[in-house]
Amino acid sequence: MASAYLVPVAQLLRDVPSTLRVEFSALFDEMNEFDPLPAGEADVPRGAIAEVNLHLESFSGGLRARGQIAAPWRALCRRCSIDIDGHSEVQVSERFVDDRGPGDDDAYLVVNDFVDLAPLVHEAILLDLPVAPLCRPDCRGLCVQCGSDKNLGDCGCLAPIDPRWATLDNLRFVDNESNEASSE
Ligand SMILES: [Zn+2]
Numbered sequence: 001m002a003s004a005y006l007v008p009v010a011q012l013l014r015d016v017p018s019t020l021r022v023e024f025s026a027l028f029d030e031m032n033e034f035d036p037l038p039a040g041e042a043d044v045p046r047g048a049i050a051e052v053n054l055h056l057e058s059f060s061g062g063l064r065a066r067g068q069i070a071a072p073w074r075a076l077c078r079r080c081s082i083d084i085d086g087h088s089e090v091q092v093s094e095r096f097v098d099d100r101g102p103g104d105d106d107a108y109l110v111v112n113d114f115v116d117l118a119p120l121v122h123e124a125i126l127l128d129l130p131v132a133p134l135c136r137p138d139c140r141g142l143c144v145q146c147g148s149d150k151n152l153g154d155c156g157c158l159a160p161i162d163p164r165w166a167t168l169d170n171l172r173f174v175d176n177e178s179n180e181a182s183s184e
């Protein structure tokens with residue numbers, strides 16, 4: 001079965017400038033390239049569908065792919081560990097070239113009059129995944145003492161007093177003084 005990510009561009013590259021609309025949905029990880037990430041990391045789940053909506057515009061020696069890529073992701077909240085379902089929508093503008101010249105290090109290659117959009121889609125979505133996903137911006141997390149979900153109500157535990165914090169102010173004070181001394 002031909003991959004939807006492989007787009008024939010021979011005619012586009014012959015008629016410069018011209019435009020081709022590319023719109024499809026396909027398995028995000030069609031080739032099973034990615035192993036699941038460790039539990040808790042934001043990840044595109046197995047079997048997830050990516051939505052690709054691009055305009056390809058040819059120029060002499062290549063083309064530019066512009067438009068939107070979208071895919072779902074899944075993660076655990078960093079603070080309270082509940083499952084989160086998210087959705088990434090990324091605007092892209094990337095070049096494909098016949099040959100990489102100076103300054104083309106970040107360009108993808110046109111191979112045998114085809115462009116493979118899969119690497120572009122993967123890169124755009126994976127870079128957009130949240131590093132520290134939260135179920136909501138003000139998630140209160142779990143109580144460090146009794147483990148109850150503080151979003152569901154106050155458990156009544158008192159904050160522990162950690163003796164290590166007691167000396168921290170003194171340390172900061174010393175740091176500030178040495179910074180001032182070195183900058184003069
Ligand atoms: Zn949370």
Ligand SMILES: [Zn+2]
Binds near residue numbers: 143144145146155157
């Ligand atoms: Zn508690």
